Amino acid sequence: xxxxSLLGKKPTRHGFGEGLVVLGERNPNVVALGxxxxxxxxxxxxxxKFPDRFFSIGIAEQNATTIAVxxxxxxxxxxxxxxGAFCAFRNADQIRISMCYNEANVKIGGGHAGISxxxxxxxxxxxxxxxxxxxxxxxxxxxxxxxxxxxxATIAIGEMVGPAYIRFGRVDVPMFTTEETPFQLGxxxxxxxxxxxxxxxxxxxxxxxxxxxKELSKIGVSARVxxxxxxxxxxxxxxxxxxxxxxxxxxxxxHQVHGGLGSIxxxxxxxxxxxxxxxxGVKDSFGGSGDPTELMEKFGLTWKxxxxxxxxxxxxxxxxxxxxRKVNExxxxxxx
Amino acid sequence: MELTIEFREKAFENKPQSTENLQEIANExxxxxxxxxxxxxxxxxxxxxxxxxxxxxLYFGGYMRYKKNxxxxxxxxxxxxxxxxxxxxxxATLANAGMFPKEELRTLRQFGxxxxxxxxxxxxxxxxxxxxxxLGQGISIAVxxxxxxxxxDNTDKRVYSLTGDGELQEGSVWxxxxxxxxxxxxxxxxxxxxxxxxxxxxxxxxxxxxxIVEKCQAFGFDTIVCDGHNFDEINAAFDKFLAxxxxxxxxxxAIVAKTYMGRGVSFMEDNFKWHGNPPNVEQAITxxxxxxx
Ligand SMILES: Cc1ncc(C[n+]2csc(CCOP(=O)(O)OP(=O)(O)O)c2C)c(N)n1
Numbered sequence: 001x002x003x004x005s006l007l008g009k010k011p012t013r014h015g016f017g018e019g020l021v022v023l024g025e026r027n028p029n030v031v032a033l034g035x036x037x038x039x040x041x042x043x044x045x046x047x048x049k050f051p052d053r054f055f056s057i058g059i060a061e062q063n064a065t066t067i068a069v070x071x072x073x074x075x076x077x078x079x080x081x082x083x084g085a086f087c088a089f090r091n092a093d094q095i096r097i098s099m100c101y102n103e104a105n106v107k108i109g110g111g112h113a114g115i116s117x118x119x120x121x122x123x124x125x126x127x128x129x130x131x132x133x134x135x136x137x138x139x140x141x142x143x144x145x146x147x148x149x150x151x152x153a154t155i156a157i158g159e160m161v162g163p164a165y166i167r168f169g170r171v172d173v174p175m176f177t178t179e180e181t182p183f184q185l186g187x188x189x190x191x192x193x194x195x196x197x198x199x200x201x202x203x204x205x206x207x208x209x210x211x212x213x214k215e216l217s218k219i220g221v222s223a224r225v226x227x228x229x230x231x232x233x234x235x236x237x238x239x240x241x242x243x244x245x246x247x248x249x250x251x252x253x254x255h256q257v258h259g260g261l262g263s264i265x266x267x268x269x270x271x272x273x274x275x276x277x278x279x280x281g282v283k284d285s286f287g288g289s290g291d292p293t294e295l296m297e298k299f300g301l302t303w304k305x306x307x308x309x310x311x312x313x314x315x316x317x318x319x320x321x322x323x324x325r326k327v328n329e330x331x332x333x334x335x336x
Numbered sequence: 337m338e339l340t341i342e343f344r345e346k347a348f349e350n351k352p353q354s355t356e357n358l359q360e361i362a363n364e365x366x367x368x369x370x371x372x373x374x375x376x377x378x379x380x381x382x383x384x385x386x387x388x389x390x391x392x393x394l395y396f397g398g399y400m401r402y403k404k405n406x407x408x409x410x411x412x413x414x415x416x417x418x419x420x421x422x423x424x425x426x427x428a429t430l431a432n433a434g435m436f437p438k439e440e441l442r443t444l445r446q447f448g449x450x451x452x453x454x455x456x457x458x459x460x461x462x463x464x465x466x467x468x469x470x471l472g473q474g475i476s477i478a479v480x481x482x483x484x485x486x487x488x489d490n491t492d493k494r495v496y497s498l499t500g501d502g503e504l505q506e507g508s509v510w511x512x513x514x515x516x517x518x519x520x521x522x523x524x525x526x527x528x529x530x531x532x533x534x535x536x537x538x539x540x541x542x543x544x545x546x547x548i549v550e551k552c553q554a555f556g557f558d559t560i561v562c563d564g565h566n567f568d569e570i571n572a573a574f575d576k577f578l579a580x581x582x583x584x585x586x587x588x589x590a591i592v593a594k595t596y597m598g599r600g601v602s603f604m605e606d607n608f609k610w611h612g613n614p615p616n617v618e619q620a621i622t623x624x625x626x627x628x629x
Contacts (some may be wrong), residue, residue: 036502036543038538056536058505058543059471086470119378119445121453123420123469288456290447298447 004176012150012168017042019154028325030309035082041111065094072104084110088129114254118292125287127331131259140164142234145206152183174207194222198242205252211303248313257281278309338465343438362392373397374620376445382597382610384425391429392569395563404434407462419500420454430463472506482524498527517556520586531597533608557590562594
């Protein structure tokens with residue numbers, strides 16, 4: 001298994017921008033639509049390279065989404081990108097009916113995901129879109145963990161047929177995957193071996209999950225880290241296997257704990273092989289202004305939180321007693 | 337040169353006043369915008385500087401009725417910043433109006449601040465009537481307030497809302513306009529900050545939403561075009577709104593204010609690249625020098 005180390009830092013949005021250019025080179029039907037923030041969500045790369053296949057739609061996310069549907073129904077492969085706050089929710093109805101019900105081959109790039117958007121504050125820190133998008137029939141939903149994976153994921157959704165959404169962030173985040181790291185839509189990857197506890201993470205929380213696993217190994221706990229980049233279609237097999245072999249699970253995501261990756265894992269586990277679970281994520285609150293690193297700490301999105309949650313999940317598994325479980329849950333919530 | 341930050345407590349009044357006084361107030365607002373942004377190290381310079389004159393007239397020319405010591409006074413007029421990213425000008429205006437200590441402008445965009453990057457109502461900052469930041473929503477909220485004030489509560493309270501011109505590309509803006517006309521909201525005043533700039537470029541290049549004036553007219557607004565940096569014209573526009581309400585015209589008012597993004601700071605003026613950036617220390621020093629009155 002690949003050993004991951006820190007290779008540098010870059011925002012995942014750059015991976016999206018570069019991936020889109022690769023697609024543009026490979027397929028003349030790929031087009032891009034801009035929503036007045038092309039320089040932040042990096043559709044600007046595509047715009048420079050293929051000006052004839054780029055269309056500025058202005059600040060009109062609903063219109064952009066449905067224009068994209070019209071183009072898709074005319075054989076094009078349109079990518080529309082904006083901030084996730086506006087291109088997953090302002091246009092939610094358009095995504096549901098025109099894009100998904102039509103099975104239109106539209107791709108949406110949702111930037112500025114999560115609390116790490118920083119000083120712009122709650123309005124721009126989208127923390128709920130995974131909960132919405134993963135419930136839509138026909139949708140493919142990817143949350144890549146670093147720059148290179150974002151690039152691979154962008155290319156992958158551009159080369160499959162059907163509605164898709166890719167979630168990426170604003171700030172520099174660790175780069176650690178390489179060209180050799182396997183990436184396949186719909187297939188979660190084990191990034192660190194272990195059988196004592198499983199940490200299932202996506203996006204910006206995969207690196208902290210690896211850090212937590214490293215720290216856990218120092219106290220003799222072997223944690224399996226799973227990079228669950230594709231939220232939909234969900235890789236049930238990898239999750240259920242983790243439940244069976246590890247018996248305790250922590251999920252980690254830069255998203256509300258309600259409705260995101262944690263909820264999906266919980267559904268999978270409850271149906272197939274129930275084990276104690278802990279959830280690292282934002283706990284039913286809006287974000288706020290602040291420095292990105294500071295915010296990640298204040299909202300409990302760190303390797304330390306994953307580490308503590310892993311121990312908690314294991315403790316609950318090992319003690320088993322219902323009464324104790326209740327006590328522990330109260331503790332873990334008051335910690336958060 | 338060193339950067340000296342000084343938030344000067346002022347006792348500006350809110351009443352019909354001379355162009356010179358309003359100019360002084362607008363200048364102070366601009367200085368505070370620059371100071372709070374350089375400290376925040378992020379945030380929007382262009383729109384806030386460009387609309388400072390409108391804010392000076394609105395809050396200090398006797399058009400908005402408010403009590404600085406009783407910010408949530410029942411009888412107040414309300415202002416909704418639909419273009420939420422322009423928060424720095426609203427914060428600077430409210431601070432100069434005495435709604436909160438000017439020193440608080442230091443906290444812009446920092447963790448736990450009441451001065452969120454985009455207005456957050458949950459923070460309870462006096463003068464912030466609603467959260468905003470997703471373009472095209474504030475104006476509808478303002479229409480709802482005007483409906484409640486006029487149609488349900490039978491008051492003569494006024495509601496003002498400012499949108500950007502790029503913001504006009506959001507279809508929901510025009511849904512709001514349609515309702516303001518339909519419900520005969522002569523207590524509603526829509527201000528459009530027409531600086532012809534948005535993030536990706538000039539308005540006609542990104543998505544041509546012109547002609548704005550004719551659109552507002554077609555939507556049933558008494559539409560007034562003014563030079564957004566000329567106090568005589570800005571005041572005349574607000575006076576017309578007051579007259580419309582007083583005369584029960586049953587027509588909402590739209591003020592299309594022709595402005596320059598970044599007004600008052602030479603190197604920012606009329607340049608869309610300044611939509612969303614703060615000045616660095618050197619730039620702030622230069623800007624504050626230019627804003628000495
Ligand atoms: C619904 C929505 N889409 C996109 C954005 C991102 N955004 C913030 S400001 C802005 C440009 C606004 O242009 P304009 O209204 O002309 O304001 P100005 O540039 O003059 O400050 C955009 C696209 C947003 N805040 N809300």
